[in-house]
Amino acid sequence: xxxxxxxxxxxxxxxxxxxxxxxxxxxxxxxxxxxxxxxxxxxxxxxxxxxxxxxxxxxxxxxxxxxxxxxxxxxxxxxxxxxxxxxxxxxxxxxxxxxxxxxxxxxxxxxxxxxxxxxxxxxxxxxxxxxxxxxxxxxxxxxxxxxxxxxxxxxxxxxxxxxxxxxxxxxxxxxxxxxxxxxxxxxxxxxxxxxxxxxxxxxxxxxxxxxxxxxxxxxxxxxxxxxxxxxxxxxxxxxxxxxxxxxxxxxxxxxxxxxxxxxxxxxxxxxxxxxxxxxxxxxxxxxxxxxxxxxxxxxxxxxxxxxxxxxxxxxxxxxxxx
Amino acid sequence: xxxxxxxxxxxxxxxxxxxxxxxxxxxxxxxxxxxxxxxxxxxxxxxxxxxxxxxxxxxxxxxxxxxxxxxxxxxxxxxxxxxxxxxxxxxxxxxxxxxxxxxxxxxxxxxxxxxxxxxxxxxxxxxxxxxxxxxxxxxxxxxxxxxxxxxxxxxxxxxxxxxxxxxxxxxxxxxxxxxxxxxxxxxxxxxxxxxxxxxxxxxxxxxxxxxxxxxxxxxxxxxxxxxxxxxxxxxxxxxxxxxxxxxxxxxxxxxxxxxxxxxxxxxxxxxxxxxxxxxxxxxxxxxxxxxxxxxxxxxxxxxxxxxxxxxxxxxxxxxxxx
Numbered sequence: 001x002x003x004x005x006x007x008x009x010x011x012x013x014x015x016x017x018x019x020x021x022x023x024x025x026x027x028x029x030x031x032x033x034x035x036x037x038x039x040x041x042x043x044x045x046x047x048x049x050x051x052x053x054x055x056x057x058x059x060x061x062x063x064x065x066x067x068x069x070x071x072x073x074x075x076x077x078x079x080x081x082x083x084x085x086x087x088x089x090x091x092x093x094x095x096x097x098x099x100x101x102x103x104x105x106x107x108x109x110x111x112x113x114x115x116x117x118x119x120x121x122x123x124x125x126x127x128x129x130x131x132x133x134x135x136x137x138x139x140x141x142x143x144x145x146x147x148x149x150x151x152x153x154x155x156x157x158x159x160x161x162x163x164x165x166x167x168x169x170x171x172x173x174x175x176x177x178x179x180x181x182x183x184x185x186x187x188x189x190x191x192x193x194x195x196x197x198x199x200x201x202x203x204x205x206x207x208x209x210x211x212x213x214x215x216x217x218x219x220x221x222x223x224x225x226x227x228x229x230x231x232x233x234x235x236x237x238x239x240x241x242x243x244x245x246x247x248x249x250x251x252x253x254x255x256x257x258x259x260x261x262x263x264x265x266x267x268x269x270x271x272x273x274x275x276x277x278x279x280x281x282x283x284x285x286x287x288x289x290x291x292x293x294x295x296x297x298x299x300x301x302x303x304x305x306x307x308x309x310x311x312x313x314x315x316x317x318x319x320x321x322x
Numbered sequence: 323x324x325x326x327x328x329x330x331x332x333x334x335x336x337x338x339x340x341x342x343x344x345x346x347x348x349x350x351x352x353x354x355x356x357x358x359x360x361x362x363x364x365x366x367x368x369x370x371x372x373x374x375x376x377x378x379x380x381x382x383x384x385x386x387x388x389x390x391x392x393x394x395x396x397x398x399x400x401x402x403x404x405x406x407x408x409x410x411x412x413x414x415x416x417x418x419x420x421x422x423x424x425x426x427x428x429x430x431x432x433x434x435x436x437x438x439x440x441x442x443x444x445x446x447x448x449x450x451x452x453x454x455x456x457x458x459x460x461x462x463x464x465x466x467x468x469x470x471x472x473x474x475x476x477x478x479x480x481x482x483x484x485x486x487x488x489x490x491x492x493x494x495x496x497x498x499x500x501x502x503x504x505x506x507x508x509x510x511x512x513x514x515x516x517x518x519x520x521x522x523x524x525x526x527x528x529x530x531x532x533x534x535x536x537x538x539x540x541x542x543x544x545x546x547x548x549x550x551x552x553x554x555x556x557x558x559x560x561x562x563x564x565x566x567x568x569x570x571x572x573x574x575x576x577x578x579x580x581x582x583x584x585x586x587x588x589x590x591x592x593x594x595x596x597x598x599x600x601x602x603x604x605x606x607x608x609x610x611x612x613x614x615x616x617x618x619x620x621x622x623x624x625x626x627x628x629x630x631x632x633x634x635x636x637x638x639x640x641x642x643x644x
Contacts, residue, residue, distance in 0.1 A: 076612060086611050134480045148578060150477045150484075157472070157580020158456045159616050167610035168574040179611055252490040256470060256578045258479020288489035289408050289501055290398060294481050 003066040006030055007320075008054060009313030011115055012074040014039055014089030014142030017046065019054060020306070021061070022313035024068050024320070027126055031061045032309055039089060043096040051105045069109040070102055071316030073118030073308055075143065080160035082112055088178035089142050111319050115139060115308060117154055117163055119300070120147025121318055122311025123263055128301025135259045137300070138165065138250075139308070140268035140275075143178070144186035144193075150257045165253060166190070170245055189246045191221035191268045198224050198238040209234035225271045239274050246275070247282025254283070254291050265300035265307045272299065325388040328352055329642075330376060331635030333437055334396040336361055336411030336464030339368065341376060342628070343383070344635035346390050346642070349448055353383045354631055361411060365418040373427045391431040392424055393638030395440030395630055397465065402482035404434055410500035411464050433641050437461060437630060439476055439485055441622070442469025443640055444633025445585055450623025457581045459622070460487065460572075461630070462590035462597075465500070466508035466515075472579045487575060488512070492567055511568045513543035513590045520546050520560040531556035547593045561596050568597070569604025576605070576613050587622035587629045594621065 005024040011017065020032025035053055037046060058065055076087040082099035084092060099110045113121075120137040123129040129137075133152040139145040144166035148155040155162045166186035167179055174183025175196065187193050198211050198219065210227045211219060211234055227235035250262055264276065280297040287295070300307040327346040333339065342354025357375055359368060380387055398409040404421035406414060421432045435443075442459040445451040451459075455474040461467040466488035470477040477484045488508035489501055496505025497518065509515050520533050520541065532549045533541060533556055549557035572584055586598065602619040609617070622629040 078612075132480075134477075134484075150472050150479070150579075151475045153473045155456075155472045155579050158454075158582035159580055159612065161612045162456075162472075162578065162580035164577045164580075164610050164612075168577045169570050169608050172570060172608065181608065181610070184610075248491050248494060252574065253578065255486045255490045256484065256575065257472075257477050258481055258484035258486075260480035286491050286494065286503065288486050288503070288506075290400075290481065290483045290486075 003064040004030065005068050006065045007068050007313050007316045008070045009309040009311070009316070010050065010070065010072045011118065011308030011312050012046070012072065013037060013115065013308070014075065017050065018309045019050060020309040020313065021057070021065055022310065022317070024317065027317070029306060029310065030063070030065065031057055032306065033057050037090070040091050043084070043092045043098065043101060047098070047101045047105070067106065067108060069111070069316040069320055070106060071118065071312040071314070072098060072102070072110065072112040073115035073312040073315070074098060074112060075115055075145065076161070077112045077114050078160040079111070079113040079117070079156055084112070109316065109319065111316050113315055114145060114147065114161070114163060116145030117147040117156075118311035118315050119145070119265055119307050120149055120154060120311065121314040122302055122307050123300060124149060125314035125317065126302055126310050127307065128263065128298060129261065132260050134257060135261045135263065136253055136257070137263045137265060139266040140190055140264060141266040142190060142192055144190045148257055165249065168249060168252070170249070185245070185249050189242055189249070194221045194224050194238055194242050194268060195219045197241050198234060201234050201237050201241070205234065207233050211235060221268050221271070225274060228274055239271070240278055243275055243278035244282045246279045248286050250279065250283040250297065251286035251288075254295050255288055258291065259295060261296035261298055263298050263300050265302070269299055325386040326352065327390050328387045329390050329635050329638045330392045331631040331633070331638070332372065332392065332394045333440065333630030333634050334368070334394065335359060335437065335630070336397065339372065340631045341372060342631040342635065343379070343387055344632065344639070346639065349639070351628055351632065352385070352387065353379055354628065355379050359412070362413050365406065365414045365420060365423060369420070369423045369427070389428065389430060391433070391638040391642055392428060393440065393634040393636070394420060394424070394432065394434040395437035395634040395637070396420060396434060397437055397467065398483070399434045399436050400482040401433070401435040401439070401478055406434070431638065431641065433638050435637055436467060436469065436483070436485060438467030439469040439478075440633035440637050441467075441587055441629050442471050442476060442633065443636040444624055444629050445622060446471060447636035447639065448624055448632045449629065450585065450620060451583065454582050456579060457583045457585065458575055458579070459585045459587060461588040462512055462586060463588040464512060464514055466512045470579055487571065490571060490574070492571070507567070507571050511564055511571070516543045516546050516560055516564050516590060517541045519563050520556060523556050523559050523563070527556065529555050533557060543590050543593070547596060550596050561593070562600055565597055565600035566604045568601045570608050572601065572605040572619065573608035576617050577610055580613065581617060583618035583620055585620050585622050587624075591621055
């Protein structure tokens with residue numbers, strides 16, 4: 001039996017961490033798994049647990065896999081420095097060199113970037129952006145991440161941290177953000193932002209709602225989504241308010257780099273049309289005239305929620321090929 | 323006498339139009355002049371007047387100049403199509419092919435772009451961004467324009483219209499903008515936006531001000547600037563409010579492309595430290611942590627208000643060389 005050359009793609013999120021093996025030649029996902037991130041534990045613990053789980057998945061796959069490299073998407077990851085710095089949704093502290101942590105276990109090339117930058121590369125390699133030179137990927141999970149491609153290249157910026165739309169300003173006196181600022185986009189538009197908005201609406205309004213029986217700690221975005229699908233007016237209003245803020249900020253993003261398309265991915269994007277249709281309508285309303293009607297808003301072109309892992313894999317494949 | 327090869331750089335603004343001859347080899351400004359734009363007249367009239375004035379400046383220069391090409395910066399100019407489309411501050415209507423209008427007078431290559439994109443190219447060729455791969459130029463005149471350079475290339479976007487920060491949303495229910503939307507950045511941060519803010523402050527507050535003796539039609543940004551330099555509290559507050567909104571939106575721009583520097587140019591940038599210092603302070607306040615302390619805010623590196631003409635010239639020089 002000949003060994004299959006593969007890379008590992010790892011996506012570290014605020015709640016869960018996904019990883020998978022991707023065929024280095026054909027770009028196929030060979031096997032993948034998800035573990036809890038345990039964001040209150042240090043980075044070393046997560047890397048040790050990932051190593052165990054990677055080895056266990058490796059031995060459980062039928063075919064012999066020869067690992068060639070590791071690509072990692074993580075919040076606040078710096079491509080140039082190999083570090084994760086002050087991640088708002090992980091208790092890792094100042095600066096962690098994740099590349100070095102992985103190289104304790106694997107004698108392989110390890111590349112790291114912002115999780116949403118990785119998703120953008122994945123969309124370009126494996127998704128619906130194969131023919132596009134200018135597009136943006138917005139990941140809607142615990143927070144809101146973004147990866148911007150302009151002139152056919154991922155925008156890293158001067159310090160390696162470009163594409164952080166989640167921390168653009170919606171309201172300078174608004175909601176407290178995990179990053180220490182107030183009123184950042186991700187405090188409104190994310191899985192947690194949607195829940196905060198639902199509670200704000202329950203406080204402001206009188207109408208009954210399925211959501212009134214859940215505590216703040218219990219409620220998650222899937223419950224708001226399910227309630228909205230049953231016609232719950234608070235849940236529907238929460239989606240509308242979320243979509244309006246998202247639409248305005250997407251219109252702002254278009255005024256920067258004028259993408260051909262904006263892709264939504266991540267947990268909250270699973271709400272599909274509940275979010276996509278009003279977000280697109282609001283974006284159109286606030287777009288500067290020359291852009292109107294010219295920007296697609298789409299769900300990620302990578303099936304089954306694998307966009308983050310495929311993106312992380314495409315990051316290392318991109319490095320190996322260039 | 324041997325002829326000097328030169329290009330014409332033309333900057334069409336909402337109030338004035340500048341043009342000049344730039345040495346095609348050495349990049350030196352040989353001669354330049356300014357005429358009123360007369361924004362209520364059609365584009366044909368402006369082009370005819372420019373032709374007259376160009377010929378007159380050509381014949382008044384001592385040396386023999388051989389024209390090699392024309393670069394034009396104009397509001398809402400589309401590089402890909404050669405058109406100016408729905409310019410908010412010019413009464414030209416839908417779509418005007420400015421390249422064709424100029425080619426009626428000159429059998430030369432004519433290239434057109436957004437005035438702020440031209441300023442960004444000028445900063446890269448002749449100004450303070452010669453060594454930079456990632457920067458933004460913000461032009462503060464009648465409106466607010468912007469040119470974004472990422473990975474060493476000007477960002478045109480999918481439709482050729484990228485870099486319109488002046489039409490990002492400050493307040494969806496805010497001031498009426500010439501573009502038809504409400505609350506666009508340029509209704510607050512521009513020469514006219516500063517004056518609107520001064521009148522709003524005079525309406526809201528009781529304190530005396532030098533500005534209370536001027537009508538809305540009389541007041542211009544230079545008068546607000548002069549009053550601020552004399553310590554007028556309304557004028558100072560107008561600069562502070564303008565700088566706060568500019569600072570927030572620059573922080574948002576950094577969250578998109580993470581530039582090494584942001585250059586301010588155009589008429590209102592002439593206010594210098596009155597705007598620059600508080601804008602930088604507010605930007606720092608609203609920057610996402612990884613960017614803090616890492617982004618310079620500077621006045622254009624091109625002396626004497628020539629950045630727009632030098633930028634338009636660099637546009638055609640860039641085309642001739644590539």
